[in-house]
Amino acid sequence: PAASAGGDGKSKKIFVLGGDGFCGWPVALHLSDIGHEVVIVDNLSRRKIDVDLGAQSLTPITPAEERVATWNGLSSREPIRFVNLDLALEYDRFVQMMREERPDTMIHFAEQRAAPYSQKTPATKRYTVDNNVRATHNVLCGIVESGLDIHLVHLGTMGVYGYGNSGGEIPEGYIDVQLPGGRERSILHPAYPGSVYHATKCLDATLFQFYAKNDLLRLTDLHQGIVWGTNTDLTARDERLVNRFDYDGEYGTVLNRFLMQAACGIPLTVYGTGGQTRAFIHIKDTCKCIELAVANPPEPKPDWGAVEILNQVAQTARVRDVARIVSDLTGVEMQLTENPRNEAAENELAAENELDVSNRKFKMLGLEPTLLESAAGLMTEVTEVANKYQHRVDRSKVVSKAYWNKERAAAAGAAD
Ligand code: NAD
Structure with a gap:
């Protein structure tokens, strides 16, 4: 086959951890298609x-085996x-596998990634911390134990910066501060998580900082926005390759949920005022960003800025403006509903939250992001997918049942 292998022309062996998931599966196919050797590692916990x-x-x-065989x-x-393989629980087996396979790169998607699910019950809070922090630390500790020079690319989230917390553009991971005593230093942007899930990503970031400094690992942390879309050209090649599409209240992310609601003629549920500003990226751009990150591993260095951090974001937009775009496209109305989350737009002191994000590094590497205003074609593609599988929709699952804290649950009559 024609070589290409993403930018630097080098074919690498890549472990895609969490490669059965919504982002991991299309990324695994993309990396394979451009000439990398791909091994998917996943414990199928998302399906469970x-x-x-x-x-x-x-x-x-x-099933995972069938989609891989089809590809x-x-x-x-x-x-x-x-x-x-379970990355949180099967450490020795994972290290053994690294030693045998000797991957050049690992991409780490393998975490519980829904904020509402992480807030649902004490059991889901604890599972999210146990699973995510252990998986990330096992991967880092395992790389050191293997003795291999493996570049780790991790999927983090814009949520680590906190929403409604900034005054100006959010930089790429670091801010310049003056320490007491007057010294200047570039430090990690303060963590300000809004859920247990986001808190695990902040803990991940601290672990990355330590391992980059102490063990000189090559680490890239991608702070990703909300991913929308479902299929890519590759997952659309055969129905058995179809990508997952979450629409339920816990896992369905905002734009995909709107597109699904539109396809089914259900009013678009906007939480609170809809003034929350969020970052978005289409799944095709996610694939491109990972390709670029894989082709550009950072040099190991023992200092503060050792972890390469990029904001994996195409643009930001207010939730109600996104709903308006979908509503104009499909004719389905928007409906404001009580916000189950503890979010800034709901806070009387904070005006609607703003999010202004730099994505300079990815643009410099060649990303041409898909913007929502000019993405009517891609949105229609999603509503067509949603239309096709409408008979599988359980309407009772569309709205989130998870309340961020007891006060909110009580206000909604949903205590316990
Ligand atoms: P997903 O739940 O669809 O995929 C995650 C995959 O990891 C699943 O297949 C799951 O089975 C696997 N997994 C989880 N724990 C594991 C473990 N201990 N061992 C092995 N496999 C395990 O999620 P996604 O939407 O594809 O997200 C992937 C990553 O990207 C996550 O880390 C998430 O935080 C990040 N991210 C996603 C979005 C989004 O909008 N989907 C936005 C920002 C960041």
């Missing part, structure tokens, strides 16, 4: 959570392999 929640992907995703049948590249 669906069973527990009585929810399912809107799209009928096939390998269609592609002329090195076959993708799938390994069922």
